Amino acid sequence: MKKLLATLTLALAFIGCGGKKESNENTLYIYGWANTIPQSIYEAFEKETGIKVVEDIYSSNEEMFTKLKAGGNGYDIVMPSADYVEIMMKEGMLEKLDKNLLPSYSNLDPLVLEKLHHFDPENNYEVPYLIGATIIAVNKKYVPEFPRDYSIYEMSNLKGRMTLLDDMREVMTSALGMLNYPQTTEDEQAIAQAADLVKSWKKNIAKFDAESFGKGFASGDFWVVQGYPDNIFKELDENERANVELVIPEKGGTAYVDSFVMLNSAPHKDAAYKFLEFTLRPEIAAQFADLLETPSVNAPARELMTVKPLFEISDLKNVQVLRDIHSTLDLQNKYWQEILIAD
Structure with a gap:
């Protein structure tokens, strides 16, 4: 997501700049935008699975990409915008998703998925969470x-x-x-x-x-x-x-579509799949949309939202996603x- 550079308050522990991450299988490392995922989601995931989520923050896609290319390692999931999903795919940085492990992927709105077909026609590399x-x-x-x-x-x-x-x-x-x-x-x-x-x-x-x-x-x-x-x-x-x-x-x-992607170097892929499937639940997806007052990319989640979005998905039918x-x-x-x- 295109965000302003602001004071970054982490919901969870802050990891150093690209250092080696602990190899605990009950820890998931996410590199993402500030103030996008409610802390309650991480807490609920840890309570249900026993997997602790540790988050690093970036303020631009460029910052994220530069750090990863410079050797920032140990991350499992990253949250790029569509143009950088495309770039990272071309660079061979992303894991092709096993959708058998993501049965709730079908909750995603086809209009949102279609916005990504110019580079990923079968949506094999991303789990959109925000438009x-x-x-x-x-x-x-x-x-x-x-x-x-x-x-x-x-x-x-x-x-x-x-x-x-x-x-x-x-x-x-x-x-x-x-x-x-x-x-x-x-x-x-x-x-x-x-x-x-x-x-x-x-x-x-x-x-x-x-x-x-x-x-x-x-x-x-x-x-x-x-x-x-x-x-x-x-x-x-x-x-x-x-x-x-x-x-x-x-x-x-x-327009922009931000997605969760799994790095092909992810050390905790089992935990990453569990988190991705967790975020595809309507009650969880609704929390993302409520936080930013956006329409949910998850169609069933729209019935569970408590905040009226500032616009509707249909308003974005003819806009271009940056490529x-x-x-x-x-x-x-x-x-x-x-x-x-x-x-």
Whole structure:
């Protein structure tokens, strides 16, 4: 999940940076996002199985991948977003799952699984636990009328009151989508056109911001922000939420699917399978979704949720999940650097 770098409070013991893990068969080592899995889930799993879960935290997919490639070992389960599941598959880092050991896999929504078919057509390498969207949040008190896509950033009357993510993949993918190009395009002319579009947006934004957009929106400094729903809505009370329009653009919109994956070097694979099957139970999956106010990827779990999600799975039907673009990453980054220094 795309998360903000914040103070990391671990629910369980913190492991050192890539040191050798103890080989106790009753211990499971997870490397994951902060504040994503409720501590109660780990506690319930340990009470039921006797297997203790020990968790390390990362703040970005890039941080996780770099650590593992540099020799961080001993982990059993990692929690990457879809583009990094794709990368890790290609790098031969992941265990092909034995679905005979995961009888509850059928609880997962086919729409969610389909989002991953471009690189894993049979969903053999991941157990999705979260789907989310990159949204445009609009404060209706100040912006009563607006287009429901990224052309909102062409509204010069909102100059200085809008932000875009400081994230090349998010912004460039949205610009390419607005121009009807796929995010994987290798056509430099298309990428250059997308960069020109972003430059036109840049003239109206206050800044590119991947850290404080939620707080800036809540304070009223910004009226339109591109960001992630949990980072925005957690800053707002119920009255403030009533003034917010959450826009998931069908054109240029992006989504993320985060999954549990098992490393092929996992030392505790039996324990890992037990944990994965545990998370596929509807009553457990509902807790993930309730924490982040997202729709559950687990269809039966939706009946057990106690928190109304900020959007529905059906809202994500036409949005793109970010993909591995290794063949054009340097090219896109070249144009992104031009965007950053442009007037």
